[in-house]
Amino acid sequence: MKKLLVLLMGVAIVIAITACGSKETKPVETNTPAATTQAAGGQNVVLKATNFKFDQAEYRVKKGEPVTITLDNSQGIHGASIKEFNMKLDNSNKTFTFTPEKTGSFPITCSIMCGSGHANMKTTLIVE
Ligand SMILES: [Cu+2]
Numbered sequence: 683m684k685k686l687l688v689l690l691m692g693v694a695i696v697i698a699i700t701a702c703g704s705k706e707t708k709p710v711e712t713n714t715p716a717a718t719t720q721a722a723g724g725q726n727v728v729l730k731a732t733n734f735k736f737d738q739a740e741y742r743v744k745k746g747e748p749v750t751i752t753l754d755n756s757q758g759i760h761g762a763s764i765k766e767f768n769m770k771l772d773n774s775n776k777t778f779t780f781t782p783e784k785t786g787s788f789p790i791t792c793s794i795m796c797g798s799g800h801a802n803m804k805t806t807l808i809v810e
Contacts, residue, residue, distance in 0.1 A: 724748035724779070727807070729771075729790065732757035734799025736790065740806040743782060750779040751807075761793030764807055782809040 725747055730737035731754065743749045753762045753771040761772040766788045769778045792803035 724750060727751045728754050729762050729805070730754045730756055731760040731762065731792070731803075733797060734758070734760075734792075734803045736762070736803065736805040738805060740787070740808050741790075742808045742810060745782050745785050745809050748779055748781045750777055752777045758796050759794060760796050760803065762790055763793040764788050764790050785809045 725743045727741045727743060727749060729741070729751060751762070751764075751769060751771065753760070753773075753776045755773060759773060761770065763770045767778075767780050767782065769780070770793055771778055772794060786809055788807045788809070790805045790807055792800055794800075796803065
């Protein structure tokens with residue numbers, strides 16, 4: 683009698699596991715190599731800022747096509763500046779559109795004294 687109970691429990695467990703397994707969906711791949719998308723109106727780059735870094739080590743765009751850079755302060759208050767293109771973003775001025783006419787890598791730095799990690803808040807815009 684006891685053996686039968688154990689067997690039934692075993693079967694129930696197997697069914698439960700199988701049922702769960704079939705419901706499982708594969709996670710959607712959202713990890714694009716860089717936060718750049720080619721929209722109809724040009725290229726879009728979102729600089730997602732947290733304490734104390736930008737979400738990507740580099741952001742790639744194409745030369746000769748308009749780029750809109752958006753600052754997204756998801757943690758803390760940060761700014762973003764690219765000296766080469768006279769860009770200065772902060773919470774009151776979150777987007778900047780320009781057309782890079784030269785290739786190269788251009789440093790993006792935080793332009794607001796945001797705390798202890800401020801000096802290391804750097805990333806790069808790569809125009810290719
Ligand atoms: Cu800062």
